[in-house]
Amino acid sequence: MVNIENLNFRYGKNVLFSNLRLNVKEGNIYGLLGKNGAGKSTLLKVISGMLYPEEGSCAVKNISSFKRLPSFLEDLYYLPEEFYLPPLKSSEYEIMFGGLYPNFDGEKFHEYLKEFEIDPHMDKRLSKFSLGQKKKYLLAFGLASGTSLLLLDEPTNGLDIPSKRQFRRLVSMAMSDNRTIIISTHQVKDVENLIDPVIILDDGQILFNESMEVINRNLRVTVEKEENPEALYSEEGLNGYTIVTRNETGEEGEIDLEILFNTIVASGSKIKNLISREV
Template sequence: MVSLQNIAYSYRRGKPVLDGLSLTLAPGRIYGLLGRNGTGKSTLLYQMAGLLFPQSGSCTVFGFTPMRREPAFLQQVYVVPEAFVLPDLSSGAYIRLNAPFYPTFDHALCSSILQQFGIGEAGRLNRLSHGQQKQFQIAFAIATGAKLLLLDEPTNGLDIPSKQQFRKVVAGSLRNDQVMVISTHQVRDLDSLIDDVLILDQGRIVLQAPVSRITERLVFRKVKERAESGKPLYAEEALGGFAVIARNTTDESSRLDMELLFNAALSGETSILPILQD
């Protein structure tokens, strides 16, 4: 389990990026961390990874305190950052050098994912396209078997077929003892992939809810006229009409619209958030 309690963090005595943030993550689930650019998504990931230290509050990850950076902890966490530089090595050489740091590294799984991405294990990493480098990082991350996988904007630089392959690989790879957090502002890239939605705003998690609860309590529709949904909780103009969120009073089945939910949660329309609380 991952637990953050009343975390506060700011850069150079500026406005707090994280301000009394509390969050609990359970194994066996994929969390989608959503937020505007600059709201602290990466900062939150780095707190969990022990790359940044809380200025107040506490953080524990599977019984470890990340800021202590104990070897046993570092073997159980892997971060795929948004920006990175890969060395002038072949993929095979990189794996041989870095896999030993992760006792549960699965070479066969890594090879399989690389094959699925269509990049194999040949060639110099620094000569691959940005998208291919990102795919290599994702394959290596999953193959580590780390209990906490933190992916920061993993779909940036991927084309549409690669994004589809990414979702397929991730959905089929998570074990019951692992936690995966995927941070993104491209919310549509996480549709049908995640188990829980996390929305970060103003230094705090303003929404944490399983997708199952969201679609049980809310219904997402596209209508020609806003009045067709009576008094929706939230509505915005869309191609050919309106996209609306309404209270689900008839057990209607609808697909979660992540972008619409995100916009609603940050619009000041507070009526949606209490409906999704336990």
Template sequence: MIETFELTKKFGEFTAVDRVSISVKGGEILGVVGPNGAGKSTLVKMLCTILAPTSGTATIMGLDIAKDSQKVRSIVGYLPEEPRVYDYMTAEEFLTFFADVYGNGRQRIPELLEFVGLSEHAKRKIGEYSKGMKHRISLARALIHDPPVLILDEPTMGLDPASSRDVRERVKEMRKGGKTILVCTHYMDEADFLCDKLAVINKGRIAAIGKPEELKAKVAKQRYLTVVIKEDALMRKLADEIGGEIDGRRIIVRVKGLNSTVAKVHSASKKLNATILSVKTLEPSLDDVFVAVTKGGRWV
């Protein structure tokens, strides 16, 4: 279990993480999403005790990250943004080294290599691996000591779609084993697929936190209609008539009352002799949630 209370990190005058309070239960995956430079990696590094917080507290499985940092590191598996590997070691040597440093895990090496699909390449030097393979051996390294808590920073960054899906599947499998997992990502489809809960972080602060459906519902309080007509030339006039905006091949109009708005659209189209091809309500995706929360205002 991970809990933070007003966790803050400042670098001089710059506040990278500003009073972040989050909670992740056992067997749960929390996604921390945010734009580049939002403070995700800094938050992760504090939880892994690589950086000391400026203020606030955090506990992992009841252990304080400041006071019990060594114990925290023994129960956390950390996967950084880019694979950090020793190119001159083989996969087996690499895992054996970290197993020795953690003081356990040697017996798990064959199982882990199988888990990440690298059994056949165990005796090859990691320097010869592709990027996807390096990611996978990095994941195996994070799991070597069977940690109850996993912290994954952008686990699929730079991977092709097949490798990305592979890693996501493995992360979901680990959740079944009861592990507490925190995933940092800026891929919203990944967050939607993996996470039980999301925390949107922007400029160091938590802008929104909750289950994906809850966040969508929050944002979707303001509903919109999309209108597509046959006559491109009439789009501008129709948009002006109904108080909407053109977005590519569609017009987006804010809904004040669903029935009245739909009626207004039909009435305006008739007046202009425009042929309506479709009128739909617009449901926010997580990407829309992200934009709405981080940029403020409308989610379209």
């Protein structure tokens, strides 16, 4: 679906990506994780063709992102963290922008809006919506767009707790085998049971790009009273130390995304070597 090779990108003298490589397969909901300033938003803009690198290539379904061809744009929907909604009614927006996407489904759009408790026939101008309503409106539109690639940057920012649950439900409903969604987020708890595989971006490189099945088969998490010298990662909490070690039992365990992220950033090379034994 998405193939990035030897990508170099900088802002002025600040090098952000250096020979970055990434392969994203069709039919998955990817979680793109990284520290603030790691380049998650920039990477989504590169994939969408909104930013051009110094060197390297980025292709979506074998079409270069940087050419911004109509066949490329009509099959990709990108929702940035900061966005703008014009002073249009919902019906006007649907007519104006829905026509840009050949597979846009108006019935599903209205269904998703209702799920988000937004009346698709209201006369209120979209620019007068609250931040949360605007975010839900554009999420519903993107899910109904019918594009094979959706790029969502911090999609749960501005959503209240019920809306976050609705978001997870609608994303699951809108998924199919020929669709790919990349969710960039730092609020991992909001999407923990939704994303798989996990991509971790750090220091200009993709540290990790693996499925949760592979992760849980190779890593084991326990809570112990004392630190373990064999641990790949440990952190102290109220009940002792949360310890991440190699999974030697052969049984698939479970690791939460916050612990996984901290483990990969702290011990990336060790994890890569461990995972590569079975690939």
